[in-house]
Amino acid sequence: MKLIAHTFDLPLRHTFTISRESTNVQPTLIVELTDGTHSGYGEATTNAYYGMTLDRMQAALESVRGIVENTSELQPRVLWEELAVALADCPFALCAIDQAAYDLWGKQQGKPVYELWGLNTKEVPHSNFTIGIDSIDVMVEKLEEMPDWPIYKIKLGTEHDLEIIKQLRKHTRATFRVDANCGWTADEAIQNSQELKKLGVEFIEQPLPREDVEGARKVFQESALPVIADESCISEADVAQCKGRFHGINIKLVKCGGLTPARRMIDHARRLNMKVMVGCMTESSVGISAIAQLLPLLDYVDMDGAALLSKDIAAGAAVEDGVCHYPKVPGNGVTLLGNN
Numbered sequence: 001m002k003l004i005a006h007t008f009d010l011p012l013r014h015t016f017t018i019s020r021e022s023t024n025v026q027p028t029l030i031v032e033l034t035d036g037t038h039s040g041y042g043e044a045t046t047n048a049y050y051g052m053t054l055d056r057m058q059a060a061l062e063s064v065r066g067i068v069e070n071t072s073e074l075q076p077r078v079l080w081e082e083l084a085v086a087l088a089d090c091p092f093a094l095c096a097i098d099q100a101a102y103d104l105w106g107k108q109q110g111k112p113v114y115e116l117w118g119l120n121t122k123e124v125p126h127s128n129f130t131i132g133i134d135s136i137d138v139m140v141e142k143l144e145e146m147p148d149w150p151i152y153k154i155k156l157g158t159e160h161d162l163e164i165i166k167q168l169r170k171h172t173r174a175t176f177r178v179d180a181n182c183g184w185t186a187d188e189a190i191q192n193s194q195e196l197k198k199l200g201v202e203f204i205e206q207p208l209p210r211e212d213v214e215g216a217r218k219v220f221q222e223s224a225l226p227v228i229a230d231e232s233c234i235s236e237a238d239v240a241q242c243k244g245r246f247h248g249i250n251i252k253l254v255k256c257g258g259l260t261p262a263r264r265m266i267d268h269a270r271r272l273n274m275k276v277m278v279g280c281m282t283e284s285s286v287g288i289s290a291i292a293q294l295l296p297l298l299d300y301v302d303m304d305g306a307a308l309l310s311k312d313i314a315a316g317a318a319v320e321d322g323v324c325h326y327p328k329v330p331g332n333g334v335t336l337l338g339n340n
């Protein structure tokens, strides 16, 4: 088996602005694993918050190239175990390899990965479309630009959060979810939950900072809406800690290290009676197609990443107005498009 690293700049539909800078592209690392007949693909985007640069992720890949290329009979779970210690500091690279391993494994057997897991896609949740923080006018514009999604996830954490939801509610009857990205106190979260419930909000994602454990317990008890952990649930070890603080968890494949640990996190959360969501980054159809394999196991999904791009680098599972369309290609279904 051979490992090939590709890098791309994914062009964004909208300029993405944070306090320090604006950007029009999202750099991403695509791992290709090939047995000479089939190729599998996996993805990890760069991420400043987690210190994940292309250089760092590529160095991590090189550190395990020998182990990966000496694999004779591919078993993604076994390969993951062989790499987990060496890549403990770089779960993003581990995720890209793990996704590629599943995509190749499925292609070698001529079946979709979800089918090899014994799952079917007859009834799977719809994805939300995410609306980032901006002026209320621009947030309304973003909603109206994507009018047919059944669910919108609205980013909050401003001085006028309830006003944002009230204004957006005038333009759609769709379900709302809100993500405060650690921006509230426990009292704000509890108060906001009452109003947000009346405005047709389904749940609140990560209202408090990860450190506010006592606050999370209070919100869990008193919130009018379910609360879902995101920043508080990064890796497998975090799942147990979320019991009694959250009603569910949002798993991101790059943060936990791929599909292999994500499946264990889902099982663990179910045993603890918690809801399960999987979220994405701004990423191509490579990463989104990996998430699609998990859909039958989920309550909620946020897999709009490729819908935020003006041009994709791959074909695979395609999400249109919240509905995931599965490709007729085995594995995760990824085909890398040419001319990039």
Ligand SMILES: [Mg+2]
Binding pocket: 179, 181, 205, 206, 230, 231
């Ligand atoms: Mg979030």
